[in-house]
Amino acid sequence: MDAIALLTIFILSIFVGIEVVSKVSAILHTPLMSGANAIHGVVLVGAILVTGKATDNVQLYLGLVAIVLATINMVGGFVVTDRMLEMFKPKKAEKEEVAK
Amino acid sequence: MTPTLTRLAEQTAVITPTWVRVAELLAAVLFILALKGLSSPKTARRGNLLGAAGAATATAVVFFYGQQYYGGPVKHLPQILVAIAIGSIIGWVAARRVQMTQMPQMVALFNGVGGGAAAVISVIEFLSVHSESIPILTATIFTVVVGSVSFTGSLLTYAKLQELMTSRPVVIPLGRFITIGVAVGTIATAVLLIINPVNSLLWLLLGLSLVLGILLVLPVGGADVPIVISLLNAFTGLSVAASGYVLGNVLLIVAGTLVGASGTLLTRMMAKAMGRPLTNTLFGAFTAKASASTASAEDRPVKSASPEDVAIMLGYARKVIIVPGYGLAVAQAQNTIRELVELLVAKGIEVDYAIHPVAGRMPGHMNVLLAEANVPYEQLKEMDEINPEFPATDVALVVGANDVVNPAARDDKTAPIYGMPILNVDQAQQVVFLKRSMRPGFAGIENEVLFDPKTSLLFGDAKDSLTKVVNSLKTL
Numbered sequence: 342m343d344a345i346a347l348l349t350i351f352i353l354s355i356f357v358g359i360e361v362v363s364k365v366s367a368i369l370h371t372p373l374m375s376g377a378n379a380i381h382g383v384v385l386v387g388a389i390l391v392t393g394k395a396t397d398n399v400q401l402y403l404g405l406v407a408i409v410l411a412t413i414n415m416v417g418g419f420v421v422t423d424r425m426l427e428m429f430k431p432k433k434a435e436k437e438e439v440a441k
Numbered sequence: 442m443t444p445t446l447t448r449l450a451e452q453t454a455v456i457t458p459t460w461v462r463v464a465e466l467l468a469a470v471l472f473i474l475a476l477k478g479l480s481s482p483k484t485a486r487r488g489n490l491l492g493a494a495g496a497a498t499a500t501a502v503v504f505f506y507g508q509q510y511y512g513g514p515v516k517h518l519p520q521i522l523v524a525i526a527i528g529s530i531i532g533w534v535a536a537r538r539v540q541m542t543q544m545p546q547m548v549a550l551f552n553g554v555g556g557g558a559a560a561v562i563s564v565i566e567f568l569s570v571h572s573e574s575i576p577i578l579t580a581t582i583f584t585v586v587v588g589s590v591s592f593t594g595s596l597l598t599y600a601k602l603q604e605l606m607t608s609r610p611v612v613i614p615l616g617r618f619i620t621i622g623v624a625v626g627t628i629a630t631a632v633l634l635i636i637n638p639v640n641s642l643l644w645l646l647l648g649l650s651l652v653l654g655i656l657l658v659l660p661v662g663g664a665d666v667p668i669v670i671s672l673l674n675a676f677t678g679l680s681v682a683a684s685g686y687v688l689g690n691v692l693l694i695v696a697g698t699l700v701g702a703s704g705t706l707l708t709r710m711m712a713k714a715m716g717r718p719l720t721n722t723l724f725g726a727f728t729a730k731a732s733a734s735t736a737s738a739e740d741r742p743v744k745s746a747s748p749e750d751v752a753i754m755l756g757y758a759r760k761v762i763i764v765p766g767y768g769l770a771v772a773q774a775q776n777t778i779r780e781l782v783e784l785l786v787a788k789g790i791e792v793d794y795a796i797h798p799v800a801g802r803m804p805g806h807m808n809v810l811l812a813e814a815n816v817p818y819e820q821l822k823e824m825d826e827i828n829p830e831f832p833a834t835d836v837a838l839v840v841g842a843n844d845v846v847n848p849a850a851r852d853d854k855t856a857p858i859y860g861m862p863i864l865n866v867d868q869a870q871q872v873v874f875l876k877r878s879m880r881p882g883f884a885g886i887e888n889e890v891l892f893d894p895k896t897s898l899l900f901g902d903a904k905d906s907l908t909k910v911v912n913s914l915k916t917l
Contacts, residue, residue: 344576347686347691347694350691350694350695350698351682351686351694351698354682354694354695354698354699354702355698355701355702356702357473357699357702358476358698358699358700358701358702358703358706359702359703359706361473361476361477361480361699361703362476362479362480362703362706362707363706364480364481365479365480365481365707365710366480366481366482367710367714367798367804367805367823368482368805368808369479369480369481369482369485369805370707370710370711370714370803370804370805371544371545371548371803371804371805371806371809372479372485372489372805372809373476373479373480373485373703373707374548374670374671374674374704374707374803375544375548376475376476376479376485376488376489376492377476377479377674377678377699377700377703377704377707378548378551378552378555378674378677378700379489379492379493379496379551380472380475380476380492380495380496380696380699380700381552381555381674381677381678381681381696381697381700382496382551382555383468383472383495383496383499383500383681383692383693383696384555384558384559384562384681384684384693384697385496385499385500385525385558386499386500386503386690386692386693387558387559387562387681387684387685387688387690387693388558388561388562389500389503389504389521389525390503390506390510390511390688390690391562391565391566391569391688392516392517392520392521392524392565393504393510393511393515393516393517393518393521394510394511394512394513394516394569395516395517395565395569396512396569399568400565400568400569401517401520403561403564403565404517404561404562404565405517405520405521405524406561407557407558407561407562407565408521408524408525408528408558409524409527409528409531410528410554410555410557410558410561411528411554411555411558412524412525412527412528412529412531412532413528413531413532413535413551413554414532414551414552414554414555414558415496415500415528415532415555416528416529416532416533416536417531417532417533417535417536417547417551418532418536418548418551418555419489419492419493419496420532420533420536420537421536421539421544421547421548421551422479422489423486423489423490423493424536424537424541424544425541425544425809426485426486426489427486428809428812428813
C-alpha cells in the first residue's frame, strides 16, 4: 500500500481513538487502560510474521521471544480486564445511572 | 511437523486472500467497538470480550497471509504455536492469580512485555531485511526506542508498585543531566543509524533506549506512577503502530494508533483528575525541593484511641463518611468495612463512602475493590459530590488513606502533591484515622490532620482494627 494511504489510515485512527474514549467516566479509567493495553497485544501478529520468515537461528529465537511476550500481553491483558469488569454487574451499573 | 500443519504450510497462498483481509477489517472494527464499549459501565465487559474476539481473529488469520510476507510457506510453524501456547499459559495464570490490589502493577507488566515484543520485532526486521528506505528505517528505529523505553519503564513502575524498591521519587545526583545526555545520545545514534544502517549501532541504540526508560521513570514517585503506566501504555500503542508500518500491516497500524491516541487522552484525563499538568508528573521530581514539611514526625503528639472509643464515636454519630484508601485494600478489609457500615445504617446513621478519583493505586481502582466486596454503588460518592458534606459530618473515618486527605495539597505550595484535589476530612467535626503506623503515605509527605486535636488515631492492621470496632459496636 502506498505511503499516503497508510498515512490516511494512521491519521483517521488517531481521531477515532480520541473520539471513542472521550466520554469515559472516571470509575472506568483503570479497566479502559487495561483493555487498551490488551488490544496492543495484537503486536503478536507482527511477531508471528517476522518469525514465520526467519532465516537464521538468531532471528528465530528473537522471534519466539517476541511471540511469548506479545501473547502474555494479549491474553493476560484481556483476562485481567475481564476480572476487573466482572464486578461491574449490569444491575448495579443501572442503579448507578439512576443515582446520577 | 504434524500432517495438518504441513498441509497448512503448503496451502499458504501466494497473495493474501481477500477473506483474510476482510477478517482483518473485522478485527479493526472489533477493536474500535471494544474501546467504545469500555467507556461505559453497562457495556464495558462486553467491550472487552469484543476486543478479545478481534485479537483472536487477527491472530488466527495471520497464518494465511500471502507468501510475500513469509518469503514462501510459513516457516517454523510448530515452534510458533508452542511459543503462543507458552505465552497464553503465562498470561492467563498471571492474570487469574493476581490479587485485585496488585492489579495496577500487573497491567504495567503486561504493557512492558508488549513494548518489548514491538522492539524485538523491529530488531529482527532490521537484521533480516536491511532496508535502506528512510521512512522504513525511521519507523524501525522509532519502534526500537519507544518499545524499549516502554519495556524498562514499565518494569520499573512494576517494581515501584510491588514495593520491590522505594515508591518515592529517586533523584540521583546530576540525574537531570545524565537523562538529557542519554536522551541526546539516543537521538544522535538514531540519526547515525538512518544514515549508516549497521548492526553495531543498532545494539548501541537498543542499550541506550533501555537505560533511558529507567532514567525517565526513576524520578517519578508516589501517586504519579499510575499516570506513567497509562502514558507508557500509549507509547507501546504507538510503537505497535510503527511496527505495523515497517511490516506493511494495516491492522497493526490501526490497533496501535487507536491505543496510542486513546491512551494519550486517558493519560491527560487521569492527570487532570489529580490536578496536575502532565509535565509536572514527568519532570516534577527534577525540580521539587526536598519536601519541607517532613520534619520531626515522631516527636509530635498525636491522640490515639482504642477500638471501643472509635465504636462509641461512630455509634453516637448522625452522619459518618468513610474514606477508604489503599491500606484498606492491602489489609483485605473491604468486607469488614461493609459489615461496619451495615451496622451503622441499621442504627439509623447516615453513612457514605467518599471515593477520591485516585483512591487505591489508580483512577477507579477503589470502585473495583469495593464492588468486589458487594458494597452498593449508591453509597459510593465521588469527591465533588461529597466534599460540601464534610462540615456537617460528625465523624470522618479514614481507613488506610493518607495523601488523598492531606490538606498540604490545598494549602502548602511547596508540597510535591500541591494542586491535587483532596477530600476535605479536616472540615469534619471529628476525624478518625485507622493506620498501621505513623509512616507517611505513598507520596511520602507528612499529613497535618494527624496532629489536629480533633483527630484520633487507631493503630494496627485495618482489618483487625475494624473487626474490633465492629465487635464493640455490637455490644453498644
